[in-house]
Amino acid sequence: MTGLMIIAGLWLLALALAGIGIFQEIRARQLRERISRMVRTKILEEEQILLAEIEDEEMKMSLPVRLFRTFVLPLVQQFSRFVPQAGASLKVTEELLAMAGYPLGLMPSDLMGLRLLLTLVGSFLGAFLPVLLAFKIPWVLTPTNIVISVSICSIVGFLGPIFWLRRVANCRRRQILRQLPDMLDLITLSIEAGLAFDGAVHEATRRFKGPLSDELKRAMKEVTLGKPRAQALRDMAERLKLEDISLLVSAVHQAETLGSPLAEALKALATELRKKRLRMIREQIAKLPVKLIFPLVLFIFPTLFIVILGPAIVQLSRTGLGGG
Template identity: 40%
Template sequence: MVLVVGLGCLLLALALGVVALVLKPPVTAAGSLALIETSYSAAVVSKQEVGASPSWLRSIALRLSPAGVAVRLQRRLDLAGNPPSWTTDRVLAAKGLGLFLGAGLAALLTFRSPGWLVLGLAAGAVSGFFLPDLLLVNAGQKRQEKIRRALPDALDMLTVCVEAGLGFDASLAQVARNTTGPLAQECARVLQEMQIGKSRSEALRSLTERTTVAELRAFVSALAQAGELGVPIASVLREQAREMRIRRRQRAEEQAQKVPVKILFPLIVCLFPAMFVVIIGPGAISIARVLMHL
């Protein structure tokens, strides 16, 4: 009973520690639009005002990490939307905390066997150390997938607004105001960067550095080339929107083609054994009775 209670306390402490150091509050498009009139430096200052993490945990994580870990973490934070409560220092502190909590949990589970104790300490420490990285990568992948799914509809709205007579900046503001999700936040940030003095091409190219969506990168590249060559932006938007709809349909068809393969393994593992028991079971019982009688 004591071991079970101790194990539960350690699991709860690990979960609360990671949640307190890593998880972010939800960021809405309205909040992003409120930042359009402010500078990005003000956002960075407010980000730095979040409660500081223990420096000794960060130093331990830095010593155990390869060179350039801060740059890679910042890149992952950009892909995850650069949320206010996630900073490189806090992620490093979470890695250090996970190191000790994982090792402690493994020691509690394997303290009776000295041989397994060393292996458990190593496995628990490594698992706890890389848990914040996994959470960060997972958040970035989910956000990029949301951007990919919202891009065709956002381009349709952008095309309609431009063809209705609005300028590109005003159309982008309409997209940011009337849609939700990470893409609306990115549009709001592009407008914000243009407000503080960046050119349109520079703000759009900065957007490509914060995403891994190939379709969005191609769209930004087409807009930049259209601006340099003097091509009407409405025709470029119309062609890009049509291409995005085609790609969305192709992705849906690709996912549909994967369904039979994905269903095969659950059928083999779950359905076929039950069918064998029902179909072959009576015959096997009859054969066993005949053989035993003989």
């Protein structure tokens, strides 16, 4: 009798344990399904947010930029397949694009394809230009003039994108230099208010708009993805190739290494950069008289002479003719 009771008890215990195991498995499956639904929902929300940001960025673009990205960029990408994917020129192009902030969404191979496309277009325009001018100036249509026209238009088409890219890069770097002292002041205030460096940078980039904010956002995103902060800042300085950004990276690295107050270092750097900017402005002001000589001599002085001496010359000519 006792043995039967023990066996029955063991069976009941086994059934209870089996029921608990089944119940736990059901709860685990429900929890996994719930987590998967939450993850899918989160992914969909992030995708929707990303699509909304992309649409907002596209809507902020001007009409020529959107037309270029819609119609010209696919054609440029087709031409980029004929461009070697390695070489010194491609590396230089990549550095220029990084300094310019990758305008129009161009990659190094895309820019080389654009140069190839514009060279071909320039060749065709150079060949047809003398034909069009021949209707007004018949002597223009000669083989020598056609060769010269094709050569000039091809060279312009090949070198034009590089000159444009250098101009965009220089304008972007000047904007960064103008924004840097104010950005450092805001980062310093945020650090003094109790934020860490990453939080201070995030707060500053949220309030400032411009190329410097975009570069700092990119650096902080790289830090979030696992890159060391010092390396991300050094990469930013390497992309922009600006001495002031290198000074910022050195100040942050030195403060972290030596344990000195970062806010004081950034405040001193902002003061020094502001003084440097003031010196540059004074230098530009000092150069203005020399730069104004040519417009004065070529445009303003002749106009003044015509306005002032014109009526007197007309009156003298009339009186002289009348007296004669």
